[in-house]
Amino acid sequence: MTQSWRLDDARQTIVLGAQEGRLAEVVYWGPRLSDDENLTTLVRAGKIDVTGGMLDENPDLSICPEATRSFPGQPGMVIHDTTGAPILPRFQFAKADEAEGSLVLHYTDVANGLRYIAHFALDPQTHMNVTKAVLEADAAVHLHWLAAPVLPGPQLSDEIIDFSGRWCGEFQMNRTAWSAGIRSRENRTGRTGHEHFPGLLVPCRGAGNTHGHVYGFHYGWSGGHKMIAEELPDGRRQIQFGHASQIEHATHKRFETSPLYAVFSDSGINGCAVSFQRHLRDKIVSWPDPARPRPVHYNSWEAVYFDHDLTVLQDLATRASDLGAERFVLDDGWFGNRDNDEQSLADWVVDPRKYPQGLNPLIAHVNDLGMSFGIWFEPEMINPDSEIYRAHPDWATGADDQILGRQQKVLDMANPEVRDYLFERISDVLQNHAIDYIKWDHNRVLPLPDAAQTRGSYALLDKVRMAFPKVEIESCASGGGRIDFGILSRTHRVWLSDSNDALERLQMQHNAAIFLPMVVIGSHVGPRQCHTSGRTLDLHFRAWVAAQRHMGFEMDPRELSKEETRVLTEVTTWWKHNRAWMERADILRLDSPDPAVVAEQQQAQDDSQFVVFAGKARTSPQISPRPLQLTRLQPDAMYRINLINRIAAPNLSRGNPLLKTKEMDVTGGYLMNHGLTLPWSFPETMWVIEGTRL
Incomplete structure (x- = not known):
C-alpha cells in the first residue's frame, strides 16, 4: 500500500x-x-x-x-x-x-x-x-x-x-x-x-x-x-x-x-x-494598534545608568523630543534601592528616594512633549540583596552556591505563586501610570535548562498582554539573547544587541534581517564613544545605521554639537517621512563585489520605490568602488536614482561620478546587470540611495 x-x-x-x-x-x-x-x-x-x-x-x-x-x-x-x-x-x-x-x-x-x-x-x-x-x-x-x-x-x-x-x-x-x-x-x-x-x-x-x-x-x-x-x-x-x-x-x-x-x-x-x-x-506579531507608525525611541540607559534625577531626566526628554523622539523609555534604576546591578531586582516598587512624588511628574513632562512613556522590567530575575529574596529565598531556582550572573538569580517561573506576585507588581505600575511600553529584560542564563521555566515566562507574558492589550513589549536579554518567533508571538520588538556600536550593528542587522523585518529590530544612535567597544564613530554613520531599522536614540543628547544635532534631526526626519512604506518593505541582501561594503536594498512591497544602504565597514582592497548590482527590479522600467547624502562626500572624493552631482534615470536592467557606481568614501561611512520607479 x-x-x-x-x-x-x-x-x-x-x-x-x-x-x-x-x-x-x-x-x-x-x-x-x-x-x-x-x-x-x-x-x-x-x-x-x-x-x-x-x-x-x-x-x-x-x-x-x-x-x-x-x-x-x-x-x-x-x-x-x-x-x-x-x-x-x-x-x-x-x-x-x-x-x-x-x-x-x-x-x-x-x-x-x-x-x-x-x-x-x-x-x-x-x-x-x-x-x-x-x-x-x-x-x-x-x-x-x-x-x-x-x-x-x-x-x-x-x-x-x-x-x-x-x-x-x-x-x-x-x-x-x-x-x-x-x-x-x-x-x-x-x-x-x-x-x-x-x-x-x-x-x-x-x-x-x-x-x-x-x-x-x-x-x-x-x-x-x-x-x-x-x-x-x-x-x-x-x-x-x-x-x-x-x-x-x-x-x-x-x-x-x-x-x-x-x-x-x-x-x-x-x-x-x-x-x-x-x-x-x-x-x-500581534500589534496593539497595527495602524500606528513605529515611534522613534529615546532610551535613558546610556545617558544616566542608575543615576536617576528628575530634573536631568526631564531635560533629556526635552532634548530627545527636539531631535524627533516620540517615545521615552525609562530604563533600569527606577525601583527599590536600585543604585547598581547588585540589589533590588524583584522589588518592583518605585524608589521614593529618586522619585519622592512617584513617576507621574516625569511621565507628565514626557506626555506634555507629545511623547509616550515606556519602562524597564526584568521580571524573571531576583537579586539575593532584595526584600523579596529575603522573604522568599525558595522562589529562586538553582543551588544556594550557584554562580551568579550579573549578581542575580532566576525566579522559578513554573511556580504559580511567583507568576502571581510578578503580575501583581507589574499590574500596579501599569494601572497607575500612563505607560504604553515595557522593555522586558532577561540578563542571565538559567542555572539549569528547564522547559517549564520557559512555559511559565510565556504564561506571565500572555497574562500581561491580556490585561493590558494596548501595551507594547520589547524582548531584551542582555541584548539579543532571546530572539525567536516564540517570544515574538508575545512581544513586538527585540533589542538586537547591547552594542550601540554602529560598525558592529551594520553586520548584525544585515544578518538578522534574514529572519526579522525592520519593524521589530530596535536600533539606536549611541554615544559618540561607544560604551561597549570604546570606538568613536561619526554621527552621520551612527544615525544612518540606526535608520536602517526601528530607529531610536540611546545616549546623552547634551554631548551633541550643533552640527551633530542638525545631522541627527535631519536623518530622523527622513526616517519618519519614509517609515510608512519601509515598515512593510522587504529587506534584500545585495551581493557586494567589494568585501568591505555591507549593502542592502529595502524594497516597497508594490515595487514602486526602494532605498539602498551601502555601509563601508573597512578599507577596500582596491582604489575605486566597484559597481553595486541591485535586485528585484523590473528590467524595462525606468528608475530615478538619487544619492541623498552626497554632501557627505569627503575631500578625497575628487571626481565627478554622476550620482555625486545629480539624480539620474536608468532602467532596472542596468541597475541589476551593471549596478550603481558610487563615489569614493572613507571606512565607517554609509551611502544612502533612493530609487523611484517612473
Whole structure:
C-alpha cells in the first residue's frame, strides 16, 4: 500500500509518501510541480538502490525516524518509561486530516500506548511551511528528545549556514561543509541565546543572496534548542529541530514541539528572508494598534545608568523630543534601592528616594512633549540583596552556591505563586501610570535548562498582554539573547544587541534581517564613544545605521554639537517621512563585489520605490568602488536614482561620478546587470540611495 499527500503554493510543492502504513517521509520539496504529477510514482521513484554491506532495504528517512526500523542516524524521538527503561516506538498510520494548505497525520503505537501527530501548514502568502509534532501517551513518560517533523536536506548542497554569537556580537554566520555524520548544535542556556540563534540556511550549489535554491529553517522556541544536520552513510540528509534535549524534568502524557518554520526559496537567501520577514510581521506579531507608525525611541540607559534625577531626566526628554523622539523609555534604576546591578531586582516598587512624588511628574513632562512613556522590567530575575529574596529565598531556582550572573538569580517561573506576585507588581505600575511600553529584560542564563521555566515566562507574558492589550513589549536579554518567533508571538520588538556600536550593528542587522523585518529590530544612535567597544564613530554613520531599522536614540543628547544635532534631526526626519512604506518593505541582501561594503536594498512591497544602504565597514582592497548590482527590479522600467547624502562626500572624493552631482534615470536592467557606481568614501561611512520607479 502506497500513501501520498501534497501541499502546494505558487512557489513550491511538498510531497509526502509512505509504504505499508509506516510513518510518512518527505519525498519531494522544491519548485512547484505540475498538478498532473503522479504522486505514487514519486514515492516509488525516490527509493534509492542497495548494494553490498547494506540492509536489503533502506530504512525510511521519515518525519520521525524510528530506531526500530533499523534507521542508522539520529531518531526523531527518544523516550523512557518511569523506571528509566527506553521505549522504542513503532508507529502505524491511523488517519489523515486534509484541508486547503494543511495536513495533519495521525499515527499510533498500540503496543506502547503512544500516539504521534504531525502538523503541516503551508501559507500561500508567505510561502512558509509551519510544522510541529505532538506525542501523546497512555501512561506518563520521560521525554529526552522530540523533533519537529523531520525534513530532508538537499543533495545538491555543499554547506550549511547557521548562526552563532556572543554578547555584543550577535548573528554571526557560520558555514560548515556537509560531510558524513552529524553537525549537532545544542543551546542549553535556558533561553534562545546569543550563542546559537535557532536558524539554519541550506543553500544549493551556486546559490547566493539574490539567486539560486535555498532552504531556510527557524525553530520558534525561547528555551534553548537542538539542531541536527546529518548526512547518513547512504548519502541522504536530514534536518531536525526541537527543544534542547532532556529539559523536560517531569513525566507527562503529552509533549509538543514548538513550530518549525521552513521555507524553500528559488531566489537565493533573499527569498527565504522575505518569507521569514513577512510571516513574522503579518502572521505572528500581534500589534496593539497595527495602524500606528513605529515611534522613534529615546532610551535613558546610556545617558544616566542608575543615576536617576528628575530634573536631568526631564531635560533629556526635552532634548530627545527636539531631535524627533516620540517615545521615552525609562530604563533600569527606577525601583527599590536600585543604585547598581547588585540589589533590588524583584522589588518592583518605585524608589521614593529618586522619585519622592512617584513617576507621574516625569511621565507628565514626557506626555506634555507629545511623547509616550515606556519602562524597564526584568521580571524573571531576583537579586539575593532584595526584600523579596529575603522573604522568599525558595522562589529562586538553582543551588544556594550557584554562580551568579550579573549578581542575580532566576525566579522559578513554573511556580504559580511567583507568576502571581510578578503580575501583581507589574499590574500596579501599569494601572497607575500612563505607560504604553515595557522593555522586558532577561540578563542571565538559567542555572539549569528547564522547559517549564520557559512555559511559565510565556504564561506571565500572555497574562500581561491580556490585561493590558494596548501595551507594547520589547524582548531584551542582555541584548539579543532571546530572539525567536516564540517570544515574538508575545512581544513586538527585540533589542538586537547591547552594542550601540554602529560598525558592529551594520553586520548584525544585515544578518538578522534574514529572519526579522525592520519593524521589530530596535536600533539606536549611541554615544559618540561607544560604551561597549570604546570606538568613536561619526554621527552621520551612527544615525544612518540606526535608520536602517526601528530607529531610536540611546545616549546623552547634551554631548551633541550643533552640527551633530542638525545631522541627527535631519536623518530622523527622513526616517519618519519614509517609515510608512519601509515598515512593510522587504529587506534584500545585495551581493557586494567589494568585501568591505555591507549593502542592502529595502524594497516597497508594490515595487514602486526602494532605498539602498551601502555601509563601508573597512578599507577596500582596491582604489575605486566597484559597481553595486541591485535586485528585484523590473528590467524595462525606468528608475530615478538619487544619492541623498552626497554632501557627505569627503575631500578625497575628487571626481565627478554622476550620482555625486545629480539624480539620474536608468532602467532596472542596468541597475541589476551593471549596478550603481558610487563615489569614493572613507571606512565607517554609509551611502544612502533612493530609487523611484517612473
